[in-house]
Amino acid sequence: MHSVWKTSIRFTLITAVLLGLGYPLLMTGLARVLFPHQASGSLIILPNGQVIGSELIAQSFTSDRYFHPRPSAAGSGYDAENSGGSNLAQSNRTLVTRIQGDIDKLAARNHGKPVPIDMVTTSGSGLDPDITPDNADYQVPRVARARGLSDDAVRKLVAEHTTGRQLGFLGEPRVNVLELNLALDQLPK
Numbered sequence: 001m002h003s004v005w006k007t008s009i010r011f012t013l014i015t016a017v018l019l020g021l022g023y024p025l026l027m028t029g030l031a032r033v034l035f036p037h038q039a040s041g042s043l044i045i046l047p048n049g050q051v052i053g054s055e056l057i058a059q060s061f062t063s064d065r066y067f068h069p070r071p072s073a074a075g076s077g078y079d080a081e082n083s084g085g086s087n088l089a090q091s092n093r094t095l096v097t098r099i100q101g102d103i104d105k106l107a108a109r110n111h112g113k114p115v116p117i118d119m120v121t122t123s124g125s126g127l128d129p130d131i132t133p134d135n136a137d138y139q140v141p142r143v144a145r146a147r148g149l150s151d152d153a154v155r156k157l158v159a160e161h162t163t164g165r166q167l168g169f170l171g172e173p174r175v176n177v178l179e180l181n182l183a184l185d186q187l188p189k
Contacts (some may be wrong), residue, residue, distance in 0.1 A: 012189070044182070060077055069128070074125065074163035078128070085122055106119060130149070131177055136162075140154045157183055157184065160183070161180045
């Protein structure tokens with residue numbers, strides 16, 4: 001019986017070291033070598049070296065000059081330390097009232113044009129950096145007006161920053177809000 005305990009303890013220690021330390025260190029090292037940008041958080045860095053965000057985490061934009069991300073229920077909004085949805089059911093009166101209020105405001109500003117669903121619903125994490133092409137198209141007139149640009153010029157920029165489905169069939173087409181807003185700021189004035 002004594003040797004069974006020794007074997008069990010040795011096996012536990014060896015697997016803890018191999019799988020608890022060795023494997024994670026190996027995978028982290030491989031990721032840093034093979035995918036350095038992604039392993040470092042997919043950071044967006046300006047030419048002057050300033051980090052302004054990540055491709056993977058939404059930021060709040062409220063000015064009419066910028067495209068707005070999906071609403072966020074993460075902490076105080078787009079809070080990476082407190083990510084998560086609201087956990088309100090579709091039948092919850094608070095959620096229904098908030099969404100209907102958002103739809104009414106948006107529709108009033110856009111002459112009753114149908115509001116894309118991702119403009120009024122949060123993502124599961126509250127940090128989704130992407131919006132649908134329909135959401136971006138809905139925002140084009142506001143952004144173009146605020147910047148003194150034509151709708152066509154802004155639509156062209158949206159098209160340039162629309163990412164298709166992964167491998168041609170996974171996911172949905174999407175537009176990264178931070179990257180699109182950076183491209184807007186780089187347009188000649």
